[in-house]
Amino acid sequence: MTSAAPTKYSREWVDGAASLKRAVAAVEKTERVYFDLEADSMHHYFAKVCLMQILADGGCYIVDPLVKLDLKPLLSALAKKPLVLHGADYDLRMLYQQYGFRPKSVFDTMIAAQLLGRSAFGLAALVKEAFGITLGKEAQKADWSRRPLPADLLDYAAQDTFYLPGLHQTLEQELDAKGRLDWHRESCAALVRATERIRETDPDMAWRVSGSAKFRPRQLVALKAMWNFRENIAREQDIPGYKILPSDVLLRFAEGVPVEGLPDQIPRLPSRLGAELRNGFLQAFEEAIQSDPKSWPKPLPPPRKPVKSPHPDLLADLKKARDQVAAGLHLDPSLLAPKAVLLSVALTGVSAPESVREAAQWMHWQENLLLEPWLQAAQRYQKPRSP
Template sequence: MILREAQLLELTEKLRASPWVAMDTEADSLHAYPEKVCLIQISHAGGDVLVDPLTGLNLQPLWEALAGRELIMHGCDYDLRLLRRTHGFLPAAVFDTMLAARLLGYKAFGLSDLVEKHLGVRLEKGPQKANWAMRPLPPHMEAYARNDSRYLKPLEVILRAALQERGRLEWHREMCARLVEQSARELAADPDTVWRVKGSGQLDRRGLAVLRAVWHWREHEAVAANRPPFFVFSTEEMVSLAALASTGQSFEHLLPRRFSPARRQRLLQAVNKALHLPPEKCPQLAVRRPTVRMTMAQKRMMNQLQKHRDAQAARLGMDPTLIAPRATLVALATDGEVARQQLMEWQRKILF
């Protein structure tokens, strides 16, 4: 485990000299709020290492050593977004082994599935709900973490060769590039919609005012307690509270007994403030998006596209939704050229 600056600098020299680098991360999304990167697993030509970002290490030398090169990762969309959001880092390119397996038509494409299939190694089931922020990490968690990056390079060699043989390596490059691009331009949450949780559509404007206030109260409490929001108060309970409070009914039976007097008081103050907002300050009801009604010609176009996509997918032995999910087919049938330009080049060549 790399805990000190000197160790990190030594690692960066090895990474610069290595012809390849594989990486994975572990976070604490089930145990803290906001979530953070708790462990960085790195494999290179010289071995496997764990970097502990919770020690206060200056990780800038690590990001500089990794800049401008391709990283081998598995199912990395979450990792990329978290690294960009918490450390401001994104690799120049990735080779995602999960995407490679999907393009090759694999039905089981989890890391353990691929490692067992190609390398004959059965990985132990990992601690899915473990708190990766705990220190020291138990030996079995360290071993599990190392395995997440240890086998990525041999998998990459096998999968890259298979993609090349089947003429799909460029498809994979496009998909990985799109993944990095999307992670780089993650949009900020809309302040008028972020609090409109499932069930909010049943509330009137006063109820929405209460829900908005309770949502912001929960966010504050979650950050202060460093606990995920659902540990503080569930979404269902928020909607029920808003419905009752906005119609003058008692809602205190919904408040968990674990609430401290101070937390309870802050919630009651937030609700009371929302109940006394001037009507014009209450949120507007959500405008329902009109259902897209396709013309008969558009429906015929979509059916033709779907049949063609499914036939191509069967010929290629891959999941049809990789070529185009249903929403994309609808967009192609109703908004042709715009939707077509949003496809990747390999998808366009298959569909048209």
């Protein structure tokens, strides 16, 4: 069932002190803020926030963070208001990493749709369902760091926030009617905490691209050398590494490295790279395969065999109990407990609530749904107590 078309709000481009002051005032006057942002990770090595779209007090303020503005007053005002976003994970991570921003609270419309049992929960699917409007995809791969931004991109950026008030109202009412509003609040709070954890990259793993697991050490040193050369160029030029040379080309070079001697033939590098870059890649490759074997990286050890549950059928019984609860609620079972949680809990033997809680690391609503069914499912595996 579709709702009325969303309101088209006035739009203001914020790139100076006066317009920024108006945006801050609008945020301070409003009860909640509808928020979106655009970044440039597809076009630059060092990803950054390129736009902030802020729907507040009846207007949409499109903030340009790339100009030299002091955004502290705006971020401070935003931190005091509930934010409504769709798919907030990436946006909150970018805001935290770039500005140290922590929101007061978040209403994520994607999480809401998932907790209501929607099988299609992307923004386009929700907008189509709620308003009967088909969103275009032409701007999804746009370079948001371009200046000036064309009018069609500004329209695209602004319109995403236009749909959020209607989606928020509808989804919040549905959650409340189903008694799942607290589930959503807890899930959004957990998301905020998760986005404040910085994901560190292991330097010994970054270059081990998919498809290299079975390479010999001499093949690995060739891959690592070419990958490092590519990343250095990518950092210097501030473009993603894959745009310089895709990883599958690096893999083809490494695959052709023999146990000893030189390869009979090597893949061709694309002419678009230019002679200097092509020579750089080839030099890195040749120096690597002729380097001291003592310096070659070692293959990763095979993955450890998973620890077996004390009861072979317990995992299947836990999964069956989870799936039954999820089916009754018309939810994706993984929302209640993903596979990793199933495995972790099965290893405990499910003999006591405390061990299950520690293994599952549940939110309260998940525990309330699954703890008792799992304890019951595991009863037949427990040893009877001695009299």
